[in-house]
Amino acid sequence: MLELALKGSKRYYGWIAFLLVLIAIGFAAYVNQLMVGLKTTGMGRDVSWGFYISQLTYLVGLAASGVMIVLPNYFHSYKTNKHMVIFGEFMAIAACVMCLLFVIVDIGQPQRMMNMIFHPTPNSILFWDMIVINGYLFLNLLCGWTCLQADRQHLPHPKWVKPFIYTSIIWAFSIHTVTAFLYQGLPGRHYWLTAILAARFLASAFCAGPAILILVLLVTEKVTTFKMPKNALSTLVKIVMYAMCINMFFFLLEVFTAFYSNIPGHMHPLLYLFAHASTGLVTLMWTFIVFAAISITLLVTPRFRNNLKLLPWTLVLLIIATWLDKGLGLLIGGFNPTPFDTITPYWPTGKELLVSMMIYSIGALIVTVLFKIATEVKEEVGHSQRLACGCSSEDGCTCTGEEAAAEA
């Protein structure tokens, strides 16, 4: 099926060329980092993980979130989702690759990376994180590719792939739990030392991940003949809403525990992030709260939730909010105050951002190619296609022929 990725419009090639340019620019920054070392980053002795690891943390959520489409389909026979499953799986592939790349650019001696495999160390969570991310990548490649190929030949999905799909559903929870364990359980890092961290990770993954997926699919609808079934979309938006409410509820639990108990170690990171850090960071953290509040308001109100014009903006607010919380605050709050009860501000450098841009562009490239293949196949076999009336062919559209003609 790979050949489907090769034929495309000018716009398609233009976009790919644009991504390749971004990748090349980022790669130059990475080569520079390889030559002089990680001193090109804003990290230091006290804040020893930075933007790279926080992106890993955030993207693991994106990878895990595909399960929010796969699970209803297979566990609840919610068949409306059927034709979107492949996009969840393909998104997970791109996200896993980005996660692995972020680990690679973060380590000081990448050529020794295989030491993790030559000297397997089961007591290290990083070892398990590598296992689960690679495993999830493999599962999604296998399930996604096999099912799509079967679709293309108008064949039922092979039976042998079922166990792998069920495994991948459970696996999705594991990748985010294990990534949370990377942080959770480190003595002396109070912001991370909380039993609810894994649950918070899952909640934020299950709102931010589907939100990103929906946005990407909305773009996909614009540039292809693919059209999401209405019900599938509204189910997904409801999942985003519940997950975001739970996510913020968990955050409030942390705030309560910290301030009611009055234990300094628990209060200090929150006080730092929301009150004492540089004005820039404090503003960003409050932006997180405000955007989270706005997006929840818009999502729980049916009128706004079902407004397709407003929806992309709501999702953007939600994604920014969750990113500020999990992709930025979590990391900085974990390292500050330092073990010496002092503050070492962290801010990524331009080069760090360029390298990250390279990885995000690689991710976008993978998504583009995989989604191109998937939408081409769907077009070939006539799944989830846009009808003249604007509905999806899966909608059981009731629009009359006249309306359709008027629209067209």
Next chain:
Amino acid sequence: MKNSRRTFIKLAGIAAAGLALAPRKGLAAEGHEPVKVNATAIHAKHWAMVIDTTKLNTAEAINKLAAACHHDHNVPHIEGKQEVKWLWHDTYPHTFPEQENPHMAEEVHERVFPLLCNHCQNPPCVRVCPTKATFQRPDGIVAMDYHRCIGCRYCMAGCPYGSRSFNWGDPRLGLDLGNLNPEFPTRMRGVVEKCNFCVERLAVGKLPVCVEASEGAMHFGDLMDPDSEVRKVLREKFTIRRKPSAGTEPSVYYII
């Protein structure tokens, strides 16, 4: 005095003979020439350090020890937040952040304290390291294999004492190349390093550089031997350790 101390450390450590070279076992197993334990090596069941802060509490005095340690181990001098340090000093609130009180004896509160890796009994840095580049030797020393470290810095996130440094750039740029210690290797960029309790000196029968240079303000010996010098001072003096709540059981004790 120094000699008798060495003798009893030697006696106490007979059971642990050979352990100092344990990390090299792999080499021997591969059929290279057998590795011999240095005849003068000193051994312990669990090495520990006691620092007498009534005697050692000024920045100048500690800087002198740090300079000796850093010279001996070719620790690069780098300014700013990406610095590398094995031994350094800090104030009471920074050293014992959870063990302050508002009406502490001023004299104690104004002291500065030497800081180094605690060689914890339950070291989280070892627990999190994905390659066993950080490992605990049977004699309790938390050591590092700089050639295996992949530079993931998980150990830095794991250490609750901020005892580790990372070579963000090439450490040799921060070294006075005319004044290196040829006995100890330099590191490359991209690996973590920290105080190693001077294992290379214990292996040839010498005490750690800082202990030797401290003029009696630091004691070093076997925590498991009730007759050792460290146990003697621990019995006589009130001591505290850093962050007891972290449960890591530091092997560095501070006499207050």
